[in-house]
Amino acid sequence: MPELRAMCLGDLSKVLKIIHTHDEDDAEAAESDYQEEGFENQFVLEVDDKVIGVTGYTEVPATDATCWLSWTYLDKTFRGQGLGKGMVKDLLDKLHSRNCRKLFVKVSDYEDPEDGKIYQTAYKMYESLGFKEEVVSLDFYDEGENQHILGLSLSDFFHYDAEEEIEIIDEKPVIRFDGLHEIAETEGAYTFTWIVKDSKKLFGKRNFTVLDLKIGLESVKNNGGRKIFLTFPSNLPLIHDPLQKAGFKYVGCLADYYEQGVDEFHFTHDLTNI
Amino acid sequence: MLPIGDDNPQINKPITTYTIIGLNALAWFFLQGMGSGEQLSASVCQYGLIPADLFSSSLWNSDSHVCRAGSGFGWAGVISSMFMHGSWAHILGNMLFLWVFGDNVEDSMGSMRFAIFYLLSGLCASAAQIISGPDSYLPMVGASGAIGGVMGAYIVLYPRVKVHLLVFIMIFKVPAIAMLGYWIVLQVVGGISSMSSTGGGVAFWAHVGGFVGGAILVLILKDDELLVKHPHHGWHAYKDPADIWNDPPNRQ
Numbered sequence: 001m002p003e004l005r006a007m008c009l010g011d012l013s014k015v016l017k018i019i020h021t022h023d024e025d026d027a028e029a030a031e032s033d034y035q036e037e038g039f040e041n042q043f044v045l046e047v048d049d050k051v052i053g054v055t056g057y058t059e060v061p062a063t064d065a066t067c068w069l070s071w072t073y074l075d076k077t078f079r080g081q082g083l084g085k086g087m088v089k090d091l092l093d094k095l096h097s098r099n100c101r102k103l104f105v106k107v108s109d110y111e112d113p114e115d116g117k118i119y120q121t122a123y124k125m126y127e128s129l130g131f132k133e134e135v136v137s138l139d140f141y142d143e144g145e146n147q148h149i150l151g152l153s154l155s156d157f158f159h160y161d162a163e164e165e166i167e168i169i170d171e172k173p174v175i176r177f178d179g180l181h182e183i184a185e186t187e188g189a190y191t192f193t194w195i196v197k198d199s200k201k202l203f204g205k206r207n208f209t210v211l212d213l214k215i216g217l218e219s220v221k222n223n224g225g226r227k228i229f230l231t232f233p234s235n236l237p238l239i240h241d242p243l244q245k246a247g248f249k250y251v252g253c254l255a256d257y258y259e260q261g262v263d264e265f266h267f268t269h270d271l272t273n274i
Numbered sequence: 275m276l277p278i279g280d281d282n283p284q285i286n287k288p289i290t291t292y293t294i295i296g297l298n299a300l301a302w303f304f305l306q307g308m309g310s311g312e313q314l315s316a317s318v319c320q321y322g323l324i325p326a327d328l329f330s331s332s333l334w335n336s337d338s339h340v341c342r343a344g345s346g347f348g349w350a351g352v353i354s355s356m357f358m359h360g361s362w363a364h365i366l367g368n369m370l371f372l373w374v375f376g377d378n379v380e381d382s383m384g385s386m387r388f389a390i391f392y393l394l395s396g397l398c399a400s401a402a403q404i405i406s407g408p409d410s411y412l413p414m415v416g417a418s419g420a421i422g423g424v425m426g427a428y429i430v431l432y433p434r435v436k437v438h439l440l441v442f443i444m445i446f447k448v449p450a451i452a453m454l455g456y457w458i459v460l461q462v463v464g465g466i467s468s469m470s471s472t473g474g475g476v477a478f479w480a481h482v483g484g485f486v487g488g489a490i491l492v493l494i495l496k497d498d499e500l501l502v503k504h505p506h507h508g509w510h511a512y513k514d515p516a517d518i519w520n521d522p523p524n525r526q
Contacts, residue, residue, distance in 0.1 A: 137526075138526060172498045240518050240519070244518055244519075244524060249524055249525060249526045250518075250519030250520075250524050250525055250526065251526045252526075265519075268526055
């Protein structure tokens with residue numbers, strides 16, 4: 001009887017082995033994730049005392065109960081029996097009991113020269129559970145390897161009414177960029193980190209401008225970057241003018257990401273004309 | 275050339291604007307006797323702002339001036355003069371300007387802040403008029419300095435909004451920046467040409483002082499949260515973000 005239980009340190013080597021059989025890079029990235037974040041909200045699937053799968057979630061800070069699916073892999077020898085789907089369903093039960101509102105998952109469309117589209121099965125499994133594709137970031141992981149982000153409202157999955165939509169008020173915080181870094185698991189995809197400064201009415205800090213964006217774009221180009229991906233909440237009207245003028249393109253949005261009614265807008269720039 | 279309206283929607287009830295208009299009307303009816311001869315001149319001397327009363331060290335020959343020495347309200351006249359007027363045309367004209375422009379400026383900062391803004395604009399106006407003639411014996415009355423501040427704020431907040439102007443029997447719609455820009459140029463020109471005269475008339479420098487004061491004060495007192503959804507705020511009428519990005523050239 002398969003059982004989903006909390007992951008502990010003793011499971012780590014088995015889990016990494018399972019991930020390694022699918023994707024060596026992911027195994028490496030997962031190892032550092034577990035070392036940094038620990039095993040909170042991480043689970044393993046056990047059949048007859050044997051660990052055959054791993055899944056889990058991370059809560060997104062500063063959101064209303066939004067979660068990302070963590071490393072989710074099933075031992076290759078147990079595929080095709082519905083165990084992977086069952087494992088994610090069990091996880092959804094846990095998320096439901098913990099009042100998670102929306103769950104997102106990132107899936108690559110990497111095509112291995114030998115094994116083909118290694119994530120296609122997983123993608124189809126998520127779709128069969130009701131996940132819907134919300135954003136596709138082209139060339140995200142590398143040239144030709146895109147990132148698909150799928151989202152699932154737990155209210156849809158468990159058939160209850162979502163919270164009533166409240167009126168969302170646009171906000172005009174003073175946003176400034178304070179750094180740039182290469183996005184983990186990617187080759188040359190960068191993002192800017194940003195902070196909200198106190199607004200000073202008289203000689204105040206102003207929101208970032210097209211010039212600030214250009215400084216960042218040039219730095220990424222000088223660092224050998226390939227693309228930039230930025231995300232912002234959907235209720236910030238002041239971001240659009242400078243982003244548009246700096247040549248950013250709109251990728252799409254993760255619906256209700258921050259809270260019901262506040263999406264996460266995704267933007268990208270491929271560094272042309274920089 | 276009278277402004278009779280604008281294409282600027284009022285979002286909240288302009289409580290302070292209505293209150294100020296009410297106070298001016300009450301003062302006109304009860305303190306100034308609706309402009310009747312003696313009560314009018316007595317109220318102007320009593321509640322008007324007389325710079326010489328505050329700053330002049332020279333002797334005041336009461337016989338040769340409109341008001342007797344010491345008849346004024348002293349420093350309190352800075353405030354009380356903002357609610358006094360010299361004629362029906364004076365008060366009606368001022369209240370019309372306040373009615374047209376006050377509500378939208380109040381919308382930008384809320385009623386409490388607008389009350390402070392209005393009084394501070396009036397102080398700027400008084401200061402400018404006093405600086406232009408600290409020895410003047412002429413009493414200054416009228417809300418127009420403070421209303422000049424409201425107009426200064428309006429030009430900063432809503433430069434492109436169309437103001438409806440009644441010119442003879444025709445109504446023209448002109449951008450606020452053109453109408454108010456023209457108005458302030460007239461005041462500066464009037465102020466410069468009045469510098470050589472000693473007689474009474476329009477307190478041009480009070481208008482200029484109020485206007486400049488209001489244009490600066492609004493930058494401090496406006497509340498961006500209140501303005502964020504205002505369709506005519508500033509030069510940029512932001513399209514709905516989704517609209518911008520749904521244009522094909524802006525899509526990935």
